[in-house]
Amino acid sequence: MPDFRATIRSAQVRVVDWGPHLARSGPLQTLLHARGRAGIALVDLTVVREEDLADELIAEFLAGDRPAHREALVRWAATVGYRRAWLPGEVVELEPCAGGAATTACTGCRARLTDADPRFWLGVRRAGRFPAICPLCGCDLPQWSTMSDRGVPERLGDRGRRGEAEAVRRAP
Ligand SMILES: [Zn+2]
Numbered sequence: 491m492p493d494f495r496a497t498i499r500s501a502q503v504r505v506v507d508w509g510p511h512l513a514r515s516g517p518l519q520t521l522l523h524a525r526g527r528a529g530i531a532l533v534d535l536t537v538v539r540e541e542d543l544a545d546e547l548i549a550e551f552l553a554g555d556r557p558a559h560r561e562a563l564v565r566w567a568a569t570v571g572y573r574r575a576w577l578p579g580e581v582v583e584l585e586p587c588a589g590g591a592a593t594t595a596c597t598g599c600r601a602r603l604t605d606a607d608p609r610f611w612l613g614v615r616r617a618g619r620f621p622a623i624c625p626l627c628g629c630d631l632p633q634w635s636t637m638s639d640r641g642v643p644e645r646l647g648d649r650g651r652r653g654e655a656e657a658v659r660r661a662p
Pocket of ligand 1: 598629
């Protein structure tokens with residue numbers, strides 16, 4: 491069983507707990523494929539743990555397997571602190587960049603949440619994702635972003651890499 495289902499839309503990643511109620515095949519497959527044609531990726535994620543920390547990520551695209559979606563998923567995985575991502579036909583060695591101030595905005599109650607506490611990051615590294623439920627209204631949250639992944643060009647240039655190195659040094 492996968493751990494999570496990710497939805498990627500315009501580089502925004504949402505990650506919810508996987509459950510057997512989520513469509514993978516059968517009659518709903520038509521709807522899955524339609525989401526892919528609409529420019530949205532749906533991906534099942536399985537976490538490989540080292541000790542009790544999320545270490546490697548296995549991604550199975552159900553819809554929308556495109557380079558931009560792979561890029562968004564890989565960037566998110568590095569921010570969470572994964573070391574390696576297994577995508578269909580491709581293994582990506584990541585430069586983990588967990589740490590620093592992370593932020594997201596609830597699409598339900600519009601609260602902006604920010605956290606940089608080492609205990610927050612330990613929770614993220616253990617769970618294999620950022621908190622996905624708003625503590626105020628209970629809506630699911632878009633995955634959080636950090637300074638190291640905001641505004642970094644598609645292919646990381648020197649500036650992006652320096653930012654990542656700083657984030658690693660700050661990481662707990
Ligand atoms: Zn909320």
